[in-house]
Amino acid sequence: MHGVPRLSSTRYEDLAPGQRWGPFTEVLAQDTSDRLRGEVGVPEAGRWAPPGVLPLLSLRVLRRALEGIPPGGILMRQRFSVVEPLPAAGEVTIDVRVTDQRRRPGGLATTFSFAFTREDAVCAVVDWTIRAPGDGSAPGG
Amino acid sequence: MTAFRDFPEITHRVDGAAIDAYAELSGDFNPLHVDPDYAAAGPFGTVVAHGPVGLQTVFAAAVRWLGGDRLATGTRIDVAYRGPVRIGDEVTCRADEVLDHAGSLAVRVTAVNQHGDDVLQALVIVPRDAVPRA
Numbered sequence: 001m002h003g004v005p006r007l008s009s010t011r012y013e014d015l016a017p018g019q020r021w022g023p024f025t026e027v028l029a030q031d032t033s034d035r036l037r038g039e040v041g042v043p044e045a046g047r048w049a050p051p052g053v054l055p056l057l058s059l060r061v062l063r064r065a066l067e068g069i070p071p072g073g074i075l076m077r078q079r080f081s082v083v084e085p086l087p088a089a090g091e092v093t094i095d096v097r098v099t100d101q102r103r104r105p106g107g108l109a110t111t112f113s114f115a116f117t118r119e120d121a122v123c124a125v126v127d128w129t130i131r132a133p134g135d136g137s138a139p140g141g
Numbered sequence: 142m143t144a145f146r147d148f149p150e151i152t153h154r155v156d157g158a159a160i161d162a163y164a165e166l167s168g169d170f171n172p173l174h175v176d177p178d179y180a181a182a183g184p185f186g187t188v189v190a191h192g193p194v195g196l197q198t199v200f201a202a203a204v205r206w207l208g209g210d211r212l213a214t215g216t217r218i219d220v221a222y223r224g225p226v227r228i229g230d231e232v233t234c235r236a237d238e239v240l241d242h243a244g245s246l247a248v249r250v251t252a253v254n255q256h257g258d259d260v261l262q263a264l265v266i267v268p269r270d271a272v273p274r275a
Contacts, residue, residue, distance in 0.1 A: 041162030
């Protein structure tokens with residue numbers, strides 16, 4: 001992830017359903033899994049990846065796909081579907097695509113779907129809906 | 142109805158170290174999460190945690206409920222974020238309702254801060270045979 005800017009030059013209004021990026025290979029470290037079992041950052045040992053790795057790796061991939069996080073978005077909703085267990089350490093492949101975008105009273109809502117694959121089998125699917133206030137082009141955090 | 146193990150109540154205190162740790166692990170150093178001056182002009186007026194930091198209470202409770210160290214195959218979790226988590230907040234998740242239907246248990250979960258303000262609401266759906274009996 002080195003070299004990826006903090007904020008993307010892409011705005012939510014630049015995105016459209018059907019856009020896709022990847023596959024991206026992410027390396028999950030045992031230490032990362034262990035620091036997401038309870039309170040964030042407090043390590044607990046375990047054999048399997050805790051569910052906290054799903055939003056974490058999704059976030060890493062979103063940053064890679066968009067070269068940073070678009071400014072101005074607020075996380076509204078996440079959905080997680082666990083298909084197969086993920087080991088606490090190892091490689092996972094993630095594809096991301098925009099599955100929905102619509103204007104809501106609070107702004108522009110964009111939904112991303114992340115498909116996690118390991119050894120050619122889907123092991124999890126994660127959806128994020130992010131709302132950008134206004135028309136989706138607002139600067140900020 | 143067969144009695145199942147109770148969904149546990151879990152509280153996490155979110156301090157600056159937790160937010161910094163999540164930024165480090167995720168690579169997301171969005172100034173909304175790590176820059177007090179920048180965040181002061183943002184929608185919450187202060188630094189707030191990444192959304193999944195508050196969600197950790199639900200994840201930890203679900204895993205403890207099921208036993209072991211992971212979620213069961215077939216688990217689905219749907220989360221609606223309701224409010225920010227600020228530095229120093231104590232986030233507590235608890236089950237509001239457990240429904241037993243069509244081979245699954247569905248748990249409605251609410252996470253609140255120390256003031257009782259909603260942080261998130263979640264629906265945790267797990268295959269019935271994955272949940273230990275009481």
